[in-house]
Amino acid sequence: MNRINKKRKGVLSVFLSSTFRDLKDERAELLKQIGKAFEAVGMEVFIPTGEPSQKRALDELLKCDVVIFLISPYYGSNVELCVYKDSCKADCDMKTGKEKISYTWCEYRFSLAEKKPHMCYIIDETWPSRDGSPNLWKFRDEIESIEYCPRIKRDNESIQKVVEDLVSNVIKWYSEKKINLGNFVGRREELKDLFEKVGSGRCTEVSGVGGIGKTTLCELVLSLYKIFGKKIIYTGIEGTYSSGTGYEWASKILAPKHFRYLSIDDLIDCLVLPSEMKKENTESKINLILSKLNSKGIILFIDNIKADEIDESLKKLIRKGNNALRNGSILFTSKKETRLAYYRLPLDVIEENERDRLVEIIACRLGKKLNQEDAVKIGEVGEGHPVATYLLVSNLERVGISNLENFKQGLDFASDEDVQEYILRVFETSLSQDAYDFVKNISVITMFEPVDFQILNKILDKKVWGEAIDAKIMKLENDKLLWALDQFQDVIFEDVPENYCLALRYYQEKLKKEGKIEDEIKFLFCKCKTNYEENIYIRFRNLYSLIEPIEHTYELLPMLINEIIKNLEKKERAYAFFLLGDVYNKLSNYKETAENRKKAIKAYKEALKVITFERFPVQYAMIQNNLGIAYGTLAEVEDTVENCEKAIKAYNEALKVYTHNFFPMDYAMTQNNLGTAYRKLAEVKDTVENCEKAIKAFNEALKVYTPDRFPIDYAKTQNNLGTTYGTLAEVEDTVENCEKAIKAYNEALKVYTHNFFPMDYAMTQNNLGTAYRKLAEVKDTVENCEKAIKAFNEALKVYTPDRFPIDYAKTQNNLGTTYGTLAEVEDTVENCEKAIKAYNEALKVYTHNFFPMDYAMTQNNLGTAYRKLAEVKDTVENCEKAIKAYNEALKFYIPDRFPMLYAKTQNNIGAAYRTLAEVKDTAENCKKAIKAFNETLKVYIPNRFPIDYAMTQNNLGTAYNKLAEVEGKAENCENAIKAYNEALKVFTKEEFPEIYPLVVENLKNLLRFCRGDK
Template identity: 30%
Template structure:
């Protein structure tokens, strides 16, 4: 049984868009208009810089969270080690950096956190503590340079220098969920096409400075552009230079929006909003409608990014308000491009809103907006915009499928992602390429889970491996880990279908790779998510190996998950963890401590049900009710069967409120098997006829779903249950007919499993066959049927012994004792009774009174019968007294309330012994005791429910009284 909530996740990524292309084209035109002197000056500057480049590392690429950026001052490479300018890197993460010329030191401060360095020293003051850097701080080209270990420690980020690729990778430690469709930031958080290029202004100096800063913005030198724009604002005003002033404010907002998409999301989004608001407050803004629209659009994008951090409903509503303001202006201007792009922005915003409120309505609005955008963009005109919108379109269609279950939406999403891949290459748009393959993986995962299709799991894994061509441990460790977590999930689910040993080892290996990144201190949510799957994987492996070490590993993994997933903070994940934990305890119960571990399992499922309510999570509610039924059935075999079986019936009926034949047939069938088992076992305790009828009905319901050609395991479970039910039913009606039905069912199973004789179901069928022949021996072909019963018993014991199924083996041994008891009625009485006694004693080595009181009591009842029959051949009084002691031992457990039929049978048998003992000693006292026992027995064996036994006991009582 596998949860279908198998979802993977991704982090934000920036997709290359028309933004850079449009800016570069306009800048080319702009630069051609420059005076030749500016051109010559630029060439001279370029030549000078190019000389410094070789010394300073101009050829070094900087990727933050897999997004390329530039600094005004390039990195410095020395002895194959790389150093970064302190001001640029710390300002990028929201720190304010100040230089103290007297001390020749620099201080970076943010929210009370201070990092202080001193030129020529490797001692760094890091948040009040001394930190020994691996290299001294130095100055180059008027900038302080620091080593990568100071950056890692000061900013709590991961820094990797790949000297072969001449690339520095900086990755934040974020905390986002792993889901197959991801959190979609790769498409919806990036892709900000913020076009605001300066026209040719009359004010040459201002125009020149604006142009230079615009160029830095296009080249992704965000900190350089921000510094330049802010400096320019000191020299222009809203009154004297309104158009230029508004332009600068908008591009400051744009720079912060771009930064927010890469790093320091909340702070940069808030900074962007401040600058857009300032632009919109300029008195003359209405004279520049195009710029007003750009400011509204940019502010909408900033609010959208802010909504990915907090206050989803509030901030997305604000974003949509801004987008609509901008759209109204662009519609009036007939600006098709910007109208199309705003429809895209609205589409992604509605999609994000759908995750928190009015899911269906917002998904539909998202689709409407995106499809409107796609009427403007196509692959011939605005190809980049079309691809971005189409990718988001695929995400929305996937989400539409997730809540509607309408497969056509998933197919449309699949088509969308394939179209995206048809129009890009890994070299052109690596991040979009990788994220799209990750989305395709979700499609194949769905097909695999739906159809149990191993090939689809392989396709899912292949898509994840394709994404790993981009998501490397160095370039994007987060998505690298996500991909491996998903690969692990696919192998885990595949292990239930084929090559269990191989696939579970592959799953564990993949999870190990994911956990290289997902540390509890850095990615607590993701760490916990992988731990749940790791626990499930170790549970599967333990089921193969029977190793307690594997079970311990599973327990440790679930406990690790619960360190993060608390009921208060992560209720859904908390419930999921406990549900999987409970399944592990069920599996462990088959190995050791059956009662204790099944009780722990029930505690886990009840903990999960604190979240999984019928109203909110009906399927998960039903599934956990089903699991509680399974544990109660197992507990009923140990003690208090009536209590546990009635509970099992109750929770099965709860589950069937959710699982119906027409909507979830598979789980409907499983629950009916558990319901059938519950009624069958109840039938051996009370209301035999009524409970047998209910059991048969449940098994037949299950067999409408499960066939020998599909779902063989559950087919066999239902068939063996039905056969056992016929054996019990034979005790109250149509004895021969029901026993022959049981034999026929068992023979069908045995024939089906002829080549798989090690199957537990083969052993179970042999066990029920022995019970059937034992019953037939009471009224026909006694010795022949007992011989058949003995052969079946030996087969059953052999299978259970080979499979290390100690409980089932002991049950079969106990049943074997009854064969020898009946043999004693034919010949070799003492020998057969001695063998019966030896067999019971063998079973009692496992079924101790304190651990298995129910089975212990059944065996003591058998022992009482053995001594009773031995008394007929030897040591009459001694054996009769031993018989009574054995029956009394059984009756200490067989209470009338909990074990009605067993109570009655034991009292009936004890009455017979007292009658026999009365013939040898203390006649009056023993006759009185016999009458008391018979009177107790007919409280259960009523004339209405058990007429034959009732009549037999009444005659015995009448004969005694005579």
């Protein structure tokens, strides 16, 4: 196996051998691809030294781990004189001067002699004749007599094949112990296993105690996929350390992006999805992320997930990804197995037969020379744990070889707690008391950020950091003091007041130098921990309004406020709770909506214990309004009715103070919020009553929000008013309420123009289109459909599929439905085809994996469009397409969970089969129609859904009627008569004067047919 190469730049060195002139482009591309993770070596990168070309090439080849040979029809130049004959192990007549061979041929024989793992490829194109190029054919025959050489062409596909073969062979050769990898030891089967798991899609978890090598293994696998051309998104929990025991080059080739607290919204940023997506609900965010991973074949790597702290939305993402991901995948590490992933790979210590190499690699990396006895002893005590071995090697002189056994006493490296105890024992023994106290104190600063060495040097008299650096516990990089390994921060940090003193001095000095708000927040936090003073609260209140929720520092505010609260009097504590609630409320707009809203609610309730209506009315109203906002947002994700009602109660409490006369702006704001809460409640309970209350509240807000004084608030409230009228139009006075909705939306659009408010413009145009579409169902169908189509197309000028896929799909679906309605009254073929086109556009986003319900809805709509088209064009083809679409919908509309949608779709399938029966396989398709209508009637029972029941019975009657024309006349006539009579029990002459005669006519025609009348 290969020796340890101190100068290696990557995990592996690959030598590319071929003729140069004719393969220049192919070589350049291969070296580029291989160089994404490996060190790629070829004649292009040789630095001239004045040595003979043969010696230069073979010297470089000897240092490499793997060789790739590209054999082309061009022979190349011969080596005139072998200058390597004394050290070359090849059985070659070049040494005696009896033959001359080309440079590529020489490199091939040399690789065989050195037993270098290699790959050979023959360029598949026209070769010269054997007589014309005897040496070329002799070289080719020699290679092909030894090994199989695949044929490749001069194209990108062939280049990709070589790259994929290289990666596959590297994994194979490593598992077979034919090669070693730079700064990586053991894990031969785990590497192969993890590579296969990640490549198969889904989600994979790599778990194990801290410092066991989880990240290193994952980085290696990711680097291999990087060569494949896979896009890697590498993220995780922020750390203030140099690197783990893994690859220092990983940050260069994989570009990790870390966060202090990783959330679903951070992943939206990592995947460069539009920031507007953060406003979507959790389910939509998850679907978008998974869709992006699948469509682009992305591997998402999340390092260091903590089982007891993982965000609920991330849990849902992983669980859904287990089934939904195929082309993309999610890989994550954890100290304690979360059992969330489809694939799991627990890691133990490095196997015993690899531990000598582990010690050797670490010693080489640290520049340490160990004798054999010490190396063996360290391997035994470290037991294959990378961090434990690292600490022993780096601190051998301080600890002493005789004391090594004591460190391990009573500890088990399979336990994370024991690993941490071991690290502490090494720290205590390796460092003086001053240096040990220093690393404990510095851990407070590194909790927030890397340490500015210049500031540290200025505030400390004792320069004890040198000990920590010498002990390889810390590192100095780019004037920043960092932990050498990520485990050290968690091990050494202790939340006690004395440890914050150094941090306090550090931030005090940093504020003199830079004066950033975030440093002021950190300073105040440390001050609270050490010696609280009354002016801390005052300083914080002055800073609070200057920080935006999107800033990194905002996440530190809850920690600071909670520290402040511990030291405040009753009234001040109540106001601080109000600020805490405000922080969580604003934070929830960006991260962990439900969790932060609940924290906000809890904080507001604490504040209201002191800030009462009688004693502090203005502050009381302010808190109640914010409490209402928290409940209202929480209602979007859970317990809609309960949380909407709590929001309404809170807003009404605020309005006891915020009257129109004394607080007009606050009055209008709270009335708008109140209207929004009633509107949300109306979607699930007492629609008419709650819509009317919402409309009343919005109109109250508009008494203040006039278009000339407050145009944006005016437009927002008009849009809310329009949406409420639209909801009300679903249940009563459709024409009147649709017209009122349209009027409100048009008012909003006087402010929301395309140039200045594109997102609001698109949203309102979509709403306007929906209102016109509803109106078209009952009045002026053509005119209102055309207005709806115009509005939807205006929305689509903003809602493009790449930037706003969900809104794009939603609007396309609306557009399709409108064309479908228009097709009922004019240009059926043209409008049906436009509807079909729109639905298919929506289905590019609404895939069954990520948006199952939207997928099913759109498939149902698509089926209806095909069924309408089938009535006038290509009946068989379009009916079959309709049936296919309906069956796609039924994959998700299962009767137990969605009985109404199931029944509606079954009824549609029955209608499609009934239409198909007119032109093809009458008996068979009638029977399928009857089966579908009977499935529908399992849901549409007469006492609960009388109208739907009657309509389906009428449809069932027509299917039996048609079947009776081709078979079982008596029986099927009887069934048809029974079905029509069932329909007439509901469709009476008095209650349904328009439908009654149609059913009666069907029955009369049936009876004439049954009697044999013409």
